[in-house]
Amino acid sequence: MRQIYSLVQCALIGLVLTALLVPLGWLYAKQTRQEAAAGLRDRTTSLAEPLSRTLAAGDPRALDRRLLDIAGREHPRVAVRRPDGSVRTAVVGAGGQARLRTSSVWRCEATRSQWGERLLPAVDTRLCATAVLTAGGVPLGELMLQQSADGLRSEILTAWGLFGLLLPVGITLCFLPAALQRRRTLRDLDRIGTTLHVLAEGGFHARSAEHLEGDTLKKLSAEVNRLAAVVQTSMEDRRSFLADVAHQLRNPMVALRLRLENLAPHLPEEAAHRHERLLADVDRLDRTLTQMLEHARATPADRSTQVVEVCGLVEECVRGWASVAERRGIRLKLKMPRRAWGMTRSGAVEQALNVLLDNALKYSPEGGVVEISIVSSGPRLLIQVRDEGPGLPDSEREAALERGWRRGPFPSTGIGLSLAVKLIESAGGRLELRAGEGRGLSAQLHLVAAQPGGEERGPGSESPGAAPLSASGPGVA
Numbered sequence: 001m002r003q004i005y006s007l008v009q010c011a012l013i014g015l016v017l018t019a020l021l022v023p024l025g026w027l028y029a030k031q032t033r034q035e036a037a038a039g040l041r042d043r044t045t046s047l048a049e050p051l052s053r054t055l056a057a058g059d060p061r062a063l064d065r066r067l068l069d070i071a072g073r074e075h076p077r078v079a080v081r082r083p084d085g086s087v088r089t090a091v092v093g094a095g096g097q098a099r100l101r102t103s104s105v106w107r108c109e110a111t112r113s114q115w116g117e118r119l120l121p122a123v124d125t126r127l128c129a130t131a132v133l134t135a136g137g138v139p140l141g142e143l144m145l146q147q148s149a150d151g152l153r154s155e156i157l158t159a160w161g162l163f164g165l166l167l168p169v170g171i172t173l174c175f176l177p178a179a180l181q182r183r184r185t186l187r188d189l190d191r192i193g194t195t196l197h198v199l200a201e202g203g204f205h206a207r208s209a210e211h212l213e214g215d216t217l218k219k220l221s222a223e224v225n226r227l228a229a230v231v232q233t234s235m236e237d238r239r240s241f242l243a244d245v246a247h248q249l250r251n252p253m254v255a256l257r258l259r260l261e262n263l264a265p266h267l268p269e270e271a272a273h274r275h276e277r278l279l280a281d282v283d284r285l286d287r288t289l290t291q292m293l294e295h296a297r298a299t300p301a302d303r304s305t306q307v308v309e310v311c312g313l314v315e316e317c318v319r320g321w322a323s324v325a326e327r328r329g330i331r332l333k334l335k336m337p338r339r340a341w342g343m344t345r346s347g348a349v350e351q352a353l354n355v356l357l358d359n360a361l362k363y364s365p366e367g368g369v370v371e372i373s374i375v376s377s378g379p380r381l382l383i384q385v386r387d388e389g390p391g392l393p394d395s396e397r398e399a400a401l402e403r404g405w406r407r408g409p410f411p412s413t414g415i416g417l418s419l420a421v422k423l424i425e426s427a428g429g430r431l432e433l434r435a436g437e438g439r440g441l442s443a444q445l446h447l448v449a450a451q452p453g454g455e456e457r458g459p460g461s462e463s464p465g466a467a468p469l470s471a472s473g474p475g476v477a
Helices: 002-057 060-074 108-116 150-200 215-266 269-297 310-320 322-327 348-363 394-400 416-426
Strands: 077-081 087-092 098-103 126-135 138-148 306-309 331-335 341-344 369-377 380-386 430-435 441-449
Touching: 002 060, 002 126, 002 138, 002 150, 060 077, 060 087, 060 098, 150 215, 215 269, 269 310, 269 322, 306 310, 310 322, 310 331, 310 341, 310 348, 310 369, 310 380, 322 331, 341 348, 348 369, 348 380, 348 416, 348 441, 394 430, 416 430, 416 441
Parallel strands: 331 369
Antiparallel strands: 077 087, 077 138, 087 098, 126 138, 306 341, 341 441, 369 380, 380 441, 430 441
16 A cells, blocks of 8 residues: 555656646747747848848859858858849758859748747758848848758757656655655554554553654654553553452352351251252352453453363353253253363353353243253354244344343343353354244354364364263253
């Protein structure tokens, strides 16, 4: 793009200079031609008086000597036409010697007409001027001087050549300061762009240099620095607030778990399983809260991905929702290979899957089935949650992923799906909502597949020992 801009700039400068130099060259040629013609006319007029006296004296030899002297000294073609129509002409031959001849040809008018049609004289063209020879008011004849226009042609061509050389020189002189200024401006803009890039990556300490070329860039740099300072202050306040929230929420969580642990000796044996599930739910809630707070506090530069075994994470999440599904009379169906690895950020899959399972169980009818499956397909890993609820029309699926969207009679904050989208996208994946088979909704988490060693899986790879797994437990089939 920068090269195209430079070419366009050079073309515009060239057009402007051409528009100036072409009329200038035309005016120079015209002026030079007029000056040459005027000089020849003046010379003819100055020679007319002495030739008139010589012609009035009636001495033909004196006239011939005068004509030979003019032709030999100034190298024009000199001709005198007498009243009887005879033309006496003195010309300079190839050897530089002037010679005389008599003829009846008088060609000054034809040569002048041909010359007058051209801006640049043609090769072997002659300039012509005439003057009347008189004595005492009585016409004695006519004088004609002809001079080669080759010198004039060479002078005009030389001037045009110089004008042609001025074109690239002028383009260079005009473009060079603009190019230098443009280079400095682009360098300063690159510095500002680098600062903005660092800010976008979470480096809120970055500042742009304010000693830049031009008042506009200085103002822009100052505004960028002011924005960076505001963002840095806001992020620091936000992190401090979230740290306080995490501290205030984690203490009740610890107290709640201690109370549940103290209840263990007082519970009958048949309630031991439910007691363990309660402790697991508290641990999961505490872990989820901690991970969400860490996600909110982290900068983009801190959100690195890692290779995780996805099947274990999904199975643990499904077992955590088994008691909820059992109370609502919904069956959880889990299909997955023995092992599957994906690239994700710590806690992103669990939190996003919890949101999807919560929605699926909320909208599924009593006696329905929620199916969770993991499918490895080449470089992608698909986690799918399908329910048998009312589903969503095509027009609402995109809107459902936006913050604040609500639907149905159930209480909702409108941030669950939008939070799941951010969690998965921060791990390099994406979340899609599609129509279920026949009815319901299919929520799909797309992750980057990986190998246990940490490398991304290429096309054609499969999970080792891939086979359906049937998980047992309350509400899980």
